[in-house]
Amino acid sequence: MITLTQIDTSLYLSSRKNQGTGSSTLGKDDFLKILMTQLQNQSPSDPMKDKEFISQMATFSSLEQMMSISGSVDKLVQQQAHTPVVEYSHLIGKEVEYKTKNDNGEIQTEGSGTVSGIAAGQDGTEIILQNEKRIPVHSIIEVRDSES
DSSP states (O other): OOOOOOOOGGGSGGGSOOOOOSOSSOOHHHHHHHHHHHHHTSOTTSOOOHHHHHHHHHHHHHHHHHHHHHHHHHHHHHHHTTHHHHHTGGGTTEEEEEEEEOTTSOEEEEEEEEEEEEEEETTEEEEEETTSOEEEGGGEEEEEEOOO
């Protein structure tokens, strides 16, 4: 007869680290694997009902469509990031007047210059004047043809 005098605490489930290496989200391939495993392991005396199978296939179809929409939305967001720069490109070569305000809402500077470029800044789209000064687009108060 074997007598145990001590319990090995390293064998407790709570002390074991999670050994999963997969993703926390399920994709369409994972869904198909689960469905195929379910079909292979169903009881011959009680097979999956038609309604259940159709329901699961509809769920798969919905999942596939949502993944497609998600990819399309990602592409759209990437394209929209460049839109403001293109939108204001017609200002290049134009003379602009601008006002900037301080944190109290008081006019800090007022000036004018010829636009040489457009850039995406930290606070939105900016115009670049010929003297390399950058002005937020929302600070422009007047645009006119350059008198060069």
